[in-house]
Amino acid sequence: MPLPQPDLPEPAHPEVDSMLSRKFGKEIANYFSGSPLNRVGFLRPDHAFLSQAFKHPSTSFLLFNNLEPLIQSPTALFFANFSDVSSIIGPDPFAKSEEDLIQEYNSEVYYPQIIFLGLDERKHGFVYKERYKGQPFFAVDVTPRKSVTNAAEELIKKMEGRGLEFSKGRMNLSLQAQEATIYAEARHLLDWNARNPFCASCGYPTLSVNAGFKRTCPPKDIAPSISMPNRPPCATRTGVSNLSFPRTDPTVIMAVVSADGQKILLGRQKRWPKYWYSTLAGFLEPAESVEEAVRREVWEESGIYLGRVVIHSTQPWPYPANLMIGAIGQAIPGGEDIHLGHDAELEDAKWFTAEEVREALRVGTSGLGEEAGPEYKEGGLRLPPKTAIAHQLMRAVVDGFVSGAPMM
Amino acid sequence: MPLPQPDLPEPAHPEVDSMLSRKFGKEIANYFSGSPLNRVGFLRPDHAFLSQAFKHPSTSFLLFNNLEPLIQSPTALFFANFSDVSSIIGPDPFAKSEEDLIQEYNSEVYYPQIIFLGLDERKHGFVYKERYKGQPFFAVDVTPRKSVTNAAEELIKKMEGRGLEFSKGRMNLSLQAQEATIYAEARHLLDWNARNPFCASCGYPTLSVNAGFKRTCPPKDIAPSISMPNRPPCATRTGVSNLSFPRTDPTVIMAVVSADGQKILLGRQKRWPKYWYSTLAGFLEPAESVEEAVRREVWEESGIYLGRVVIHSTQPWPYPANLMIGAIGQAIPGGEDIHLGHDAELEDAKWFTAEEVREALRVGTSGLGEEAGPEYKEGGLRLPPKTAIAHQLMRAVVDGFVSGAPMM
Known part of the structure; x- marks a missing residue:
C-alpha cells in the first residue's frame, strides 16, 4: 500500500480560502510537507533500478534552470518526458554502477545533476522487483553550462516555445500543495549539490552518486590535466562522514x-x-x-x-x-x-x-x-x-x- | 537574570538511580540538553569581548586531545586555567579583529582551534558592557600538531602528571548532566572545524572566525608557497552561505x-x-x-x-x-x-x-x-x-x- 499522507487540499493557492493545514491525527501538515512520493531511498545505490525508472514511459521530469523550476502557471509545475531531456543527459545516465563511475572519475567531464525524487504509488505502470510500484519522478538540471550549453539552450527555447517558463524568483508559495513538496525536494538537493562541488575535508572535487543524495570524494581523477591521478587520503573515505550527505x-x-x-x-x-x-x-x-x-x-x-x-x-x-x-x-x-x-x-x-x-x-x-x-x-x-x-x-x-x- | 534552565539533577551518573529528565513545564530535558551557559552568540564577532573573556582570572578552559576531553574522573571534566594553555595559544589569541585576520590570512600558519562556549551567569566575576556577566568557558584543542606539537606534548604530560587524563572513546554518557552539555557543545564545534578545513564551494582552505562558530573563505592567502595570493571568486563570499556555519x-x-x-x-x-x-x-x-x-x-x-x-x-x-x-x-x-x-x-x-x-x-x-x-x-x-x-x-x-x- 502507499505510505499514508496527511490530507492536503488541492488546489492550495493562497488566494483560495482553503485550510492548507489539516489534521493527521493531532498533526499539522504545513506547506512543503505531505509529499505524495515514496522516496525508496534504499534503492538509490541500485543503478539497475534507477536506469529502469529513468527510461519508463510514465516517468516525469522536473526541469530546473539555475534552481528555477519549469512551470506552466504560477500554481502548476510542468513535467517533461524522457525524450525532452535525453539530448542533455544521454540515453541512459544510470547505465554504469557507482563503483565504475568512481573508478573512471574525471573531474573535467560535466554531468548535469539528476535527482531521483521518488515513486508516486497512486499511479500505476512502473514496477521494480514486484514490490516497488508507481510513477517515477526525477529532477534534471538543464542550466546551460559547459558541455551541455548548446543542448540546454535549445531545450529551454523549445519549452518556452510551448508557452512554458522557468519561474522567476521564489515560487512565492503559490504552487498547489503536493507539487510544492516535489519542487522542495528537488530544489533542496540541486542546491546542495551545486554548493558542494569540492570536498570540505581535502579540497578536491567530488562526484554525485546515489541519484543526487550523496557526494563522494573519489580516490583518483583521470582528468588529462591532472599529473598525479592518485589523490592523497581523505577522511571522508574511511567510515561514514556527514560531509557526504545532504545538509539540512x-x-x-x-x-x-x-x-x-x-x-x-x-x-x-x-x-x-x-x-x-x-x-x-x-x-x-x-x-x-x-x-x-x-x-x-x-x-x-x-x-x-x-x-x-x-x-x-x-x-x-x-x-x-x-x-x-x-x-x-x-x-x-x-x-x-x-x-x-x-x-x-x-x-x-x-x-x-x-x-x-x-x-x-x-x-x-x-x-x-x-x-x-x-x-x-x-x-x-x-x-x-x-x-x-x-x-x-x-x-x-x-x-x-x-x-x-x-x-x- | 540568567536564562531559565530545566532542573537537571546532579550527579547524573547512570548507575545512580536518579531521573535524568525532569519536566520543565511539559518539557522533557534529555541528557546533553539543559546547558548552564548563555552563549551570547552575538558577541562572538567582537574580539574585544573575546579577548577580555579569554584572559579573565575566572575563565575555565576545557582541553581536547583528538576530540577527547580532559577529565578528572569518568563523571567530571577538568577545567584548566589561562596559564595552563597560554603556551599553546599565546598571550592573547583574540588581540586582532576578524577583518585583520582575514586580511593577513596565511594558510600555512597553524592556530589551535579555540571555541567560546558561553558565560555561566550563576558565577560572578567577569562583566562586559555592564549587561553580560558570568564565568567564561572556552574549549581549546591541544592535540600535538604542526607548530604546537612540542608545547602540546608538554602540556599533556603536565596534566597527566597531575593525575588527569584525556577520556578514551565516547564518554559513555557518564558525565554529570550539566558538564555533559558543555562537553557536547565543545565537541560538536571542534569536530565541525576539524572536518571542514577546505571550502566546499571552491576547494581552498578556510579560516575559523567567530570564536569557532563560523568558517570563512578568505579572498587572499599570503602563504609564501602560494604564487598568486588573490584567490578566484567564491560563492560563500557573496551573501550568507550555510557552508560558513556549523552543521547539525x-x-x-x-x-x-x-x-x-x-x-x-x-x-x-x-x-x-x-x-x-x-x-x-x-x-x-x-x-x-x-x-x-x-x-x-x-x-x-x-x-x-x-x-x-x-x-x-x-x-x-x-x-x-x-x-x-x-x-x-x-x-x-x-x-x-x-x-x-x-x-x-x-x-x-x-x-x-x-x-x-x-x-x-x-x-x-x-x-x-x-x-x-x-x-x-x-x-x-x-x-x-x-x-x-x-x-x-x-x-x-x-x-x-x-x-x-x-x-x-
Whole structure:
C-alpha cells in the first residue's frame, strides 16, 4: 500500500480560502510537507533500478534552470518526458554502477545533476522487483553550462516555445500543495549539490552518486590535466562522514505568549512592508535541544525570558536547506520586558493582544510582496499567509493550543 | 537574570538511580540538553569581548586531545586555567579583529582551534558592557600538531602528571548532566572545524572566525608557497552561505505503538549485545517534515505503516553533529506486518507488550558496553539507559503519552 499522507487540499493557492493545514491525527501538515512520493531511498545505490525508472514511459521530469523550476502557471509545475531531456543527459545516465563511475572519475567531464525524487504509488505502470510500484519522478538540471550549453539552450527555447517558463524568483508559495513538496525536494538537493562541488575535508572535487543524495570524494581523477591521478587520503573515505550527505539546517520558529497567556509577541525586520510582523525565528546551534534554542533565540532577539516550550509542528523550507521546527513558548512572570539591544536582528518587537492577532489572521494576511485582503484597513497588523508555519503557530495560539481553550 | 534552565539533577551518573529528565513545564530535558551557559552568540564577532573573556582570572578552559576531553574522573571534566594553555595559544589569541585576520590570512600558519562556549551567569566575576556577566568557558584543542606539537606534548604530560587524563572513546554518557552539555557543545564545534578545513564551494582552505562558530573563505592567502595570493571568486563570499556555519544533522527517533496502542515496536542492530533492542531511528532527509521522516524511516526499516506522529522531545547528540528529534508514532490498522527487506539496517524488529517494556525499563537497562542491573535475568529484554532519548520515549509510551492513561 502507499505510505499514508496527511490530507492536503488541492488546489492550495493562497488566494483560495482553503485550510492548507489539516489534521493527521493531532498533526499539522504545513506547506512543503505531505509529499505524495515514496522516496525508496534504499534503492538509490541500485543503478539497475534507477536506469529502469529513468527510461519508463510514465516517468516525469522536473526541469530546473539555475534552481528555477519549469512551470506552466504560477500554481502548476510542468513535467517533461524522457525524450525532452535525453539530448542533455544521454540515453541512459544510470547505465554504469557507482563503483565504475568512481573508478573512471574525471573531474573535467560535466554531468548535469539528476535527482531521483521518488515513486508516486497512486499511479500505476512502473514496477521494480514486484514490490516497488508507481510513477517515477526525477529532477534534471538543464542550466546551460559547459558541455551541455548548446543542448540546454535549445531545450529551454523549445519549452518556452510551448508557452512554458522557468519561474522567476521564489515560487512565492503559490504552487498547489503536493507539487510544492516535489519542487522542495528537488530544489533542496540541486542546491546542495551545486554548493558542494569540492570536498570540505581535502579540497578536491567530488562526484554525485546515489541519484543526487550523496557526494563522494573519489580516490583518483583521470582528468588529462591532472599529473598525479592518485589523490592523497581523505577522511571522508574511511567510515561514514556527514560531509557526504545532504545538509539540512534545523531552524526554530516560535509564537511567544505572555506569562498570563493573554498576549502574543511578534517582531519585524526592517525590510518588511509597513505594519507587517511575524513570529521570531533563528537557527538552532550545535548541541542545543530545540527547546533551548527557542529560549535562546527569543532572549537574543527580544530580551524576553521563556519557561515552558512546546513543539507544535515542522515545515521543510528549501531556501536553501532548512527544517523549520515550530514551537509555542511562554514567558516567565517578570521576564516580559522587551530589549532589542542584544543582537540587531529586529527593528521592533511588540506584545499584541489575541484579539489583534485574530483579526489580522482574518483580514491582514498575504504573501510578502502582495497586497493584504479587501477588508484590511491601513495601519492594521499584517501577517504572513497560511502557507507559512508562522501563521499556523499564531492560529494555534489564538485557538487555544496553550490553555486548551481559545484565547479571548 | 540568567536564562531559565530545566532542573537537571546532579550527579547524573547512570548507575545512580536518579531521573535524568525532569519536566520543565511539559518539557522533557534529555541528557546533553539543559546547558548552564548563555552563549551570547552575538558577541562572538567582537574580539574585544573575546579577548577580555579569554584572559579573565575566572575563565575555565576545557582541553581536547583528538576530540577527547580532559577529565578528572569518568563523571567530571577538568577545567584548566589561562596559564595552563597560554603556551599553546599565546598571550592573547583574540588581540586582532576578524577583518585583520582575514586580511593577513596565511594558510600555512597553524592556530589551535579555540571555541567560546558561553558565560555561566550563576558565577560572578567577569562583566562586559555592564549587561553580560558570568564565568567564561572556552574549549581549546591541544592535540600535538604542526607548530604546537612540542608545547602540546608538554602540556599533556603536565596534566597527566597531575593525575588527569584525556577520556578514551565516547564518554559513555557518564558525565554529570550539566558538564555533559558543555562537553557536547565543545565537541560538536571542534569536530565541525576539524572536518571542514577546505571550502566546499571552491576547494581552498578556510579560516575559523567567530570564536569557532563560523568558517570563512578568505579572498587572499599570503602563504609564501602560494604564487598568486588573490584567490578566484567564491560563492560563500557573496551573501550568507550555510557552508560558513556549523552543521547539525536532524535525526528522527521514534517509539512506535500498535494501532490499538497496546504493543511497542523495537528493533535491533547486529552489533548490539544479545537481547538488546531499541527504538528505530534515522536521518531526516532534505525537504521532509519530522512527521514524514518518522513515517518513512519506520516503513523503510520495519515495513510498518504509521498514521499519527507526535513529537515528544529533542536531544543534542555530539557524535558528531546530530539533533535527535524524538517522536511517538502509531501504526494504522492493517499496517502492522513487519518486513525487514526494504533496507538492511536492522537484524530484527519485533512487537513487545507494554508489560515486557515496562519490566525491562526497570531491570534491563544499561550503557551499551555495560552489564544489565542485578535483577536482570538472562534472556530478558535489554534496553538503553536513561541518558538515551530512546529510553525516555519508551518510558513516555508505557506511562501513557499516547492515550493519557498508562498502558496496561
